[in-house]
Amino acid sequence: MANVYVIEVLAVVLALYTIAYIYYGRRILHEKVVRASAERPTPAIERYDGVDYVPTNKYVLFGHHFASIAGAGPIVGPAIAMAYGWALPLLWVIFGNIFLGTVHDYLALMASVRYGGLSVMSVSENVMGRKARYVFLLYTFMALILVYAAFASVAASLFRVNPSAATMSILYMPLALLMGILMYRTGIDIRISTLVTAILVIGAFYYAYKIPIHLASGWDAYHIWVLVLGVYSILAASLPVWYLLQPRDYLNFYLLFTFVIVAVFGGLFMANKVFTAPSYTSFSPNIIAGQPTPFWPAIPLIIACGSLSGFHSLVASGTSSKQLASELDALFVGFGGMLTEGALSTFAVIIPISLAWSAPELVNMEVFKESILELKAVPRFTAGYGYMLGKTMESLGLDFASTYKFFALLASVALAMFVMTTLDTGTRLARFAWQEIFDWLAPINRSLHSFVTNRWVASAIVVLIGTSLAYPTIEITLPGGKTSTVAAYNVVWPAFAGVNQMLAALALLTTALWVYSVIRTRGAYSALVMVPAVFLWVTVTAGLSWWLIKVAPYGNLATVQRYGAGAIIAFSLVLSIALLILFMQALVRGKQTPGTSTTQ
Numbered sequence: 001m002a003n004v005y006v007i008e009v010l011a012v013v014l015a016l017y018t019i020a021y022i023y024y025g026r027r028i029l030h031e032k033v034v035r036a037s038a039e040r041p042t043p044a045i046e047r048y049d050g051v052d053y054v055p056t057n058k059y060v061l062f063g064h065h066f067a068s069i070a071g072a073g074p075i076v077g078p079a080i081a082m083a084y085g086w087a088l089p090l091l092w093v094i095f096g097n098i099f100l101g102t103v104h105d106y107l108a109l110m111a112s113v114r115y116g117g118l119s120v121m122s123v124s125e126n127v128m129g130r131k132a133r134y135v136f137l138l139y140t141f142m143a144l145i146l147v148y149a150a151f152a153s154v155a156a157s158l159f160r161v162n163p164s165a166a167t168m169s170i171l172y173m174p175l176a177l178l179m180g181i182l183m184y185r186t187g188i189d190i191r192i193s194t195l196v197t198a199i200l201v202i203g204a205f206y207y208a209y210k211i212p213i214h215l216a217s218g219w220d221a222y223h224i225w226v227l228v229l230g231v232y233s234i235l236a237a238s239l240p241v242w243y244l245l246q247p248r249d250y251l252n253f254y255l256l257f258t259f260v261i262v263a264v265f266g267g268l269f270m271a272n273k274v275f276t277a278p279s280y281t282s283f284s285p286n287i288i289a290g291q292p293t294p295f296w297p298a299i300p301l302i303i304a305c306g307s308l309s310g311f312h313s314l315v316a317s318g319t320s321s322k323q324l325a326s327e328l329d330a331l332f333v334g335f336g337g338m339l340t341e342g343a344l345s346t347f348a349v350i351i352p353i354s355l356a357w358s359a360p361e362l363v364n365m366e367v368f369k370e371s372i373l374e375l376k377a378v379p380r381f382t383a384g385y386g387y388m389l390g391k392t393m394e395s396l397g398l399d400f401a402s403t404y405k406f407f408a409l410l411a412s413v414a415l416a417m418f419v420m421t422t423l424d425t426g427t428r429l430a431r432f433a434w435q436e437i438f439d440w441l442a443p444i445n446r447s448l449h450s451f452v453t454n455r456w457v458a459s460a461i462v463v464l465i466g467t468s469l470a471y472p473t474i475e476i477t478l479p480g481g482k483t484s485t486v487a488a489y490n491v492v493w494p495a496f497a498g499v500n501q502m503l504a505a506l507a508l509l510t511t512a513l514w515v516y517s518v519i520r521t522r523g524a525y526s527a528l529v530m531v532p533a534v535f536l537w538v539t540v541t542a543g544l545s546w547w548l549i550k551v552a553p554y555g556n557l558a559t560v561q562r563y564g565a566g567a568i569i570a571f572s573l574v575l576s577i578a579l580l581i582l583f584m585q586a587l588v589r590g591k592q593t594p595g596t597s598t599t600q
Helices: 006-033 057-072 073-084 087-114 120-129 130-160 163-184 190-210 219-238 245-269 295-302 310-318 327-355 375-395 400-437 445-450 455-469 491-520 524-551 561-590
Strands: 286-288 474-477 483-487
Touching: 006 087, 006 245, 006 286, 006 327, 006 400, 006 524, 057 245, 057 310, 057 327, 057 400, 073 087, 073 245, 073 286, 073 295, 073 327, 073 375, 073 400, 073 491, 087 120, 087 295, 087 310, 087 327, 087 524, 120 310, 120 327, 120 400, 120 491, 120 561, 130 163, 130 219, 130 310, 130 375, 130 400, 130 455, 130 491, 130 561, 163 245, 163 400, 190 245, 190 400, 219 400, 219 455, 245 327, 245 375, 245 400, 286 295, 286 491, 286 524, 295 491, 295 524, 310 400, 327 375, 375 400, 400 455, 445 455, 455 474, 455 491, 491 524, 491 561
Parallel strands: none
Antiparallel strands: 474 483
16 A cells, blocks of 8 residues: 555545534534524523533533543544554544534534433433433443443553553642632633643643652552542542532643644644554454454444544533533534544544554663554553654654653543543433432432432442442453453453443434424434434444453453443343334334424
């Protein structure tokens, strides 16, 4: 295959995303399908309570929303998928981002706004009936447990090998609290608050770089961090949204924005460089638990975000819809946020790894001796990012080894911040789902209902179950007969990713019905949602079935991982089939209603 230059990939991705935002997002979804209007008051205004319903500046909300949906998903997934070569992961990210992810995220946000800030699960009740709501809620709760387990394992793995990233994560929390106080309790202008906190963040980064905290060594550190992250997640998910979640995600946006811009700068500076990674290696490389992993239908089990994610519908309808100050902000927050996530996967993951694939500077350094392909996902990503920016600085006269170390640390810190965001946001959303599941108990026994749905109790239940899946390590057999100890995410990640992508399919089916039957948009516009939803449902159903057949029987899995994650996936398949049946029944009923409505 002819050489592929960085500038070619950058130009194609930016052009496609610009066209998608202007024509697909604004002129079709925003203006013709949903008919967004500033005249309709949003739930943040109508139901303001100072805890969950808070009208928010669209730039602050974009920061919270983007940091929440991005997390580590668009980083870890594509880094793992590079085992296929760079072409297949890139095509999946672009295709999924434009035709699946943006539609899913935007419509989930707007459907929730039109229903008073209700979750996408409750929206399903309005379009498919009460049974659909409880099926969706159960599915969502189980999916979020796997979200927690996967990201807790990723974070603990990162902190085990990079104490500086762990130190920065610890220092970041009080700075986020300070940001919340400055924004909401002192009346200081948001620009001044941002500047003050940003300076402190830079100082904290320098401290973490110079004086990292070491809790333990080896895999003991991993286990300790899994437990520490559990305590943190319970606290963060139970506090008011303005107290930690929103300001921390707002700060994360600037970190992420800097991270992506630096990556774009590095890519542009190296625009005349060619990819050293192969465009294609194998259709079925050994990825998940050392098993041959076919690109289709397994790719949704690997690239969980970047292309699309059902978790986004929970963020959009669970927190962002309750903070949207105007319907006109939804395009920027929902549609734009998803496009930015796709750009993150491309600019900060796929391009750097493709440049660093066979770099002799890395193989000869003391940091590691393996090739990029032989590294696990997290070091593969940090090595690629560090290499691209290190070579950029080298061309400006700076030392490669020192700049590589700095930018690899920046990548680790950014990854840590996004993982922490996903942990507490996911736990908060799981708390919402748990509370909604038991709403039937309130008229029967109010005191029991109050205890079961208590925010601290609900958060603790999610964390305890997720921690039981994330805590054990796994022994896998590598090609050639060698064995290696790996963290739980190597098996839990594809389980989470598959259930997460099925959640996206179910959310797409729900919003497709909302478009078709409630706001009654018909013809080609409704097909833009229906067709991707069905395609995704078929693909993910096949992928989850493959996981049960090929991965679950793997001999070295911990019992809780085999039977816990396996049971969740099996039950999820049953629930997804039940929801598909309810969707088809509702679709038949919806055909009897002509398409004219502009309400809801």
